[in-house]
Amino acid sequence: MSGRPPASARRITLLVAGTALxxxxxxxxxxxxxxxxxxxTVVDALSGDAHGKDALVVTGLRLPRTVVGIAVGAALGVAGALAQGITRNPLAAPTTLGINAGAGFAVVVAIYALGLNRPLEYVWFAFAGAAGALFLALLLARRSGDIDPVRLALGGTVLQLVLLSWTSAVMLASERTLDEARFWLAGSxxxxxxxxxxxxxxxxxxxxxVALALTPALNTLALGxxxxxxxxxxxARIRLAGALAVVLLAGSAVAVAGPIAFIGLAAPHLVRPLLGGDHRLLVPGCLIAGPTLLLAADVLGRVVIRPSELEVGIVSAFLGAPLLALLARKAAR
Known part of the structure; x- marks a missing residue:
């Protein structure tokens, strides 16, 4: 008789441990x-028992930053799991579908044409750009009335490169746009x-x-x-619904925090070895892993060059580049 706990109990334990982390x-x-x-002091500030400078830092600056980080990380983590599920491509992420670049291009054009200068003003432009990029990627992926997963990933990657070049061209055309956009484009x-x-x-x-509702169908889709x-x-309908859910999630995240890379790619690959490939567990796992990764990267960016900071998008890219190289090498093998 094996001394190992049942698989369901082990997975529940891992989900609880992930929540604790x-x-x-x-x-x-x-x-x-x-x-x-x-x-x-953090606990006292949250309970209202502390009112000094430290309490103001916690409630006025770090609490909103943490809540935004949890929301953005959860959206990116689940979007990454969906992107990989609908394309059956382990390298798929919101980035490879062109969503990040579409949002960035729309924001830069809005700054250039309308003179926007606050993140709250960027939101709807970023969301529209993300949706437009996905729409173009879906058009490129259509073949005989269906959406080809390989063409979707390839089309999104090509679209990403094109939009990035257009974004650079607009920024170089206006110094004011460059100054306004570069902080948002870093991801923060x-x-x-x-x-x-x-x-x-x-x-x-x-x-x-939508992501949670699609999990049983994504399990079947993984069979071919x-x-x-x-x-x-x-x-075709499941793949289209999944793609729309990806743009809802990733578009919302990018609209709020800018194009943060690798969270959507890394979260599913960290969760899958622990919880397995069942999307009914993978998606909730990414809902936890995404914000955990993003908050960890954000904290690291705050302390590594204290008293200055590195933006979370820079830290996540620095940590995620080796992961992408390993995944690409594994996929090639």
Missing amino acids: LVICAALSLALGARPVPLT ISERPLDVLQPVLPTLVLGLL DETAQSLGVPV
Whole structure:
């Protein structure tokens, strides 16, 4: 008789452990920075029992930053799991579908043409750019009325490169646009008030609900299109619904925090060896892993060159580049 716990109990334990790790990262996000704050003061500030400078730092600056980080990380993590599920490509992520570049291009054009200068003003332009990029990627991926997963990934990657070049051209044409856009394009959750979440909260919640509803169909889709169709799964509609959920989630995240790379790619690959390939567990796991990774990267960016900071998009790219190289090498083998 084996002494190993049942698989279901082990997975529940891992989900609980992941949630605990997320809570720890959130606590560190509230406590660490250019001005470290003791955890006891953090607790007092959150309960309203502390009112000094440290309490103001916690409630006025770090609490909104942490909440935004949790929302953005959750959206990116689940979007990455969906992107890999609908394309059956382990290297798929919101980046490879052109969503990040579409949002960035739309924001830069809005700054150039309309003179915007606040993240709250960028939100809808970023969301529209993300949706437009996905629409173009879907058009490129259509073949005989269906959406080809390989063409979707390749078309999104090509679109990403084209949009990045156009974004650079617009920024070089205007020094003011370059100054305004470069901070947002780096990807950051600092100086983001909770108000910035309000416009995208409905789309973010809707994206999560669609993602959870699609998990059984994504499991069948993993068996191959022909097998899924023989089992009665409308493959094209599932793939389209998944793609729309990706743009709802990733578009919301990019609209709030800018194009943060690798969180959507890394979260599924960290969760899958622990919980398996069942999307009914993978998606909730990414819902936890995404914000955990993002908050950990954000905290690291605050302390590594203290009292200055590195933006979370820079830290995640620095840590994610080796992961992408390893995944590409594994896929090639």
